[in-house]
Amino acid sequence: MTTTATKPAPLRLGIAGITGRLGHLIAQEALKPHSGFTLAGGLTRHPEQAKGLVPEGTLLTNNPHDLAQSCDVLVDVSHHAQTIPLAEALMAVRQAGHKVSWVLGTTGLGGQEQAALQSAAQGLPVLVAANFSPALTALLTLARQLGATLPAEDYDAEIMEIHHRHKKDAPSGTALAIGHAVAEGRGVDFEQAKRIDQNSPRTDHKGAIGFASMRGGAVVGLHDLRFLGDDEEITLSHRALDRRVFARGALLAARWLGAPGRASGLYGMADALGLKW
Numbered sequence: 001m002t003t004t005a006t007k008p009a010p011l012r013l014g015i016a017g018i019t020g021r022l023g024h025l026i027a028q029e030a031l032k033p034h035s036g037f038t039l040a041g042g043l044t045r046h047p048e049q050a051k052g053l054v055p056e057g058t059l060l061t062n063n064p065h066d067l068a069q070s071c072d073v074l075v076d077v078s079h080h081a082q083t084i085p086l087a088e089a090l091m092a093v094r095q096a097g098h099k100v101s102w103v104l105g106t107t108g109l110g111g112q113e114q115a116a117l118q119s120a121a122q123g124l125p126v127l128v129a130a131n132f133s134p135a136l137t138a139l140l141t142l143a144r145q146l147g148a149t150l151p152a153e154d155y156d157a158e159i160m161e162i163h164h165r166h167k168k169d170a171p172s173g174t175a176l177a178i179g180h181a182v183a184e185g186r187g188v189d190f191e192q193a194k195r196i197d198q199n200s201p202r203t204d205h206k207g208a209i210g211f212a213s214m215r216g217g218a219v220v221g222l223h224d225l226r227f228l229g230d231d232e233e234i235t236l237s238h239r240a241l242d243r244r245v246f247a248r249g250a251l252l253a254a255r256w257l258g259a260p261g262r263a264s265g266l267y268g269m270a271d272a273l274g275l276k277w
């Protein structure tokens, strides 16, 4: 007897920020044959800018509710001003019985926006990743290990990032995620340890995790984590060469999150990649 493997139906993808630098690349990747997705639509305040990016007839809306109810997975790479409206729309359609999940790649979220995504994760699957790159996700594991291994009193942790001239938030979401990983490894509270204003001697803030940001040109994304001791230093360095690494990572995350039976809860890129912390 022969058995025929059934191919899963393509997932309907919604993209918040579809006209943006990353959003339009995610749309292009999703529209490729055999991507495993159909493009359900995009959230934009400027639908005219999305013409030519997407097939005619694709839903282009400024209403989060309309997009949420038209897709199986919504990937958000827009602006943190959209986080709360998106969370509310996704929770509402989920409560109405529509099984939608949320991949959140937007950075620069404030406290209320963080709270909104936490509460959304109680009712639907939510994957949050400041960086969709597989190698950067692996770097977070190494950052945590180095944080756990090198004593904070002997090694100053410093995170440096460079991004293109258009980036709106600083430090980058990735730099903050690296800082969280170091703090986790050290077993300290990140909010107490973070040092963004470097305008005083470092010795005044023992065990600090420092940040430095630079903006210019077309830099896709560069992150360095240094542990600086008196006699030696170690650096973990990551450079994104092409923004498509994020677009492909976003689709990997969406594919994983949208798999049938995925439970509500908060997930990260390491879950989608099957990496163990």
Ligand SMILES: NC(=O)C1=CN([C@@H]2O[C@H](COP(=O)(O)OP(=O)(O)OC[C@H]3O[C@@H](n4cnc5c(N)ncnc54)[C@H](OP(=O)(O)O)[C@@H]3O)[C@@H](O)[C@H]2O)C=CC1
Pocket (backbone or CB within 6 Å): 016, 017, 018, 019, 020, 021, 022, 023, 043, 044, 045, 046, 047, 049, 077, 078, 079, 080, 081, 082, 104, 105, 106, 107, 108, 129, 130, 131, 132, 133, 173, 246
């Ligand atoms: N997780 C990851 O791997 C990555 C995450 N990012 C993050 O994704 C987000 C988008 O980055 P990028 O594509 O470079 O940004 P862009 O500015 O190019 O795109 C963002 C889009 O969001 C829309 N938008 C909606 N509301 C607002 C608002 N209030 N202010 C500004 N824009 C708004 C705009 O579309 P419109 O005008 O049509 O409404 C805009 O085109 C950022 O937070 C960035 O840090 C970026 C790269 C990788």
Ligand SMILES: O=C(O)C1=N[C@H](C(=O)O)C[C@H](O)C1
Pocket (backbone or CB within 6 Å): 107, 130, 131, 163, 167, 168, 171, 172, 173, 174, 175, 220, 221, 222
């Ligand atoms: O805005 C960007 O471009 C990027 N944003 C993300 C971040 O803030 O960390 C990820 C990536 O570095 C590019």
